Amino acid sequence: MTGINPAHAAMPPRHALAVLHPVKVRAPGRLRLRAWHGLALAAFVLLSGGAADAAGGPHQASVFAILVKWTPLLFRGFLFNILISFLSMALGTALGAFLGLGLISIHRWTRRASWSVTQFFRNAPWLVLLFFAIFLIPFQIRIGSVVIPLPGWVKAVIGLSLPVMANVAEIVRGAVASIPSGQWEAAESLGFSRHQQIWSIILPQCVKRMLPPWMNLYAILTTSTVLASIVGVSEVMTLASQITAAEGGRTDILTPLYGYILIWFFLYCYPIARYTVRLERRFAVKI
């Protein structure tokens, strides 16, 4: 090997050969919560509050003083939102797990019925479902001599759990479908019954895959709990409008007030979103 092979010499330099470049597939930028979103929100509240103060003059109470004054009440309302989100998620997940199992049933009619229910509740607007729950569920149930009252917030929990149920069902179905068919075959050839195959072999492998979308769903549900204000549950949004009224209907506090509530939602949802991303990364490699 003396001198340069003319064939090689004629080749473009190594870095220009497309095939030699490491392939880096960039996922199209997914919309995710990021830390600067929170900072932007905080800056927005400060700016709008400051602007309102500057425009209002000395005879009005400062917007920030109002926010501080009402914080304990707002916070109680916010905790109510969290409570509604917890309960809806728990109820929706329990129902959705059943529905999801229905979607993978070997009985055709179970599968079809589950599919219809899933599609209906997944595609109906959440607010419409909430209205249905509020107006169709009686305000109390009488069982014998026991009267169980159903206040608005219980109805809201039920109403919000319906879309959660349908989405969880779809998450279950998707996770089961993502398990390689060889797992079913191996389980089958070892004599496991269908029931055993699902519960001891397929579903345990699904849990990991279901966790990220499930947490995502929870974050969406949390932000949707404010819908309950429309049906008269005294959660954070209802309280916010009551506070506005109590402050004499000052319109200049609206922007900082709602911005302030947004920050709380951000503080609650951001860690969930971060953790979901981490889980997704971990499982993306290890499956």
Place this chain on the structure above:
Amino acid sequence: MSDAPTTTTNATTPAEGEPIVIISDVHKSFGNIEVLKGVSFNVARGEVVCIIGPSGSGKSTLIRCINALTPFERGSIKVMGTEVHDPALDKLELRRHVGMVFQQYNLFPHRTALQNVMMAPIQVLKQKRAEVEERAYALLKKVRLEGREHSYPGEMSGGQQQRVAIARSLAMNPEIMLFDEVTAALDPETVGEVLITIKQLAEEGMTCILVTHEMRFAREVGDHIYFTDRGVIVEHGPPEILFSAPKDPRTQEFLGQIM
């Protein structure tokens, strides 16, 4: 093979010399494509049968019909006296006697090697945990995986995983083992360790039906070789005859290409 009410579930010990698997005129189609066009052969107890042939000749489909993983349209397969082609077949009962090992191992990734071996005897056969555990250790030792009992499948090489899969099947105490191209997905250096394990089983008298591309291995351990092509058995015979003096031109061509 009359319709006499033979006690099928207890027919685990057919008379000496009677075939343990009787395959007759099996037809199977996927849509319009007929992949099995009337396949028949018998397997005697303790016999090691190798099925060879080009890709798409229906080898894997045939072996999957034997333990009812794949249903077939026409014909009959009798495993230890039980008719597989029967809508009322007790599949679980059949699979307790027929073990299967797959090309892709199909170990349960969320369980350790030991747990993989123990799951079926505990859950399906309802055996006592302590006994099963003892046997599982012994089986993993037998496939030379001592010390890897608590590894997860993802932490093992292909050859190791495949040996766990063999141990997992053996834990059910099957009388027949089906091997579906079990070395096809392995790195060349790990093929040997899996083949040694299968050979050991064969020498212990296990009835084995193998679909394989390892011709040297088939020649070494096989008692009888079936060459299939396009859904039919073209030629069969003991390995020393089939490999050295194939009669059919299709067999000659196939062996010529591969060896």
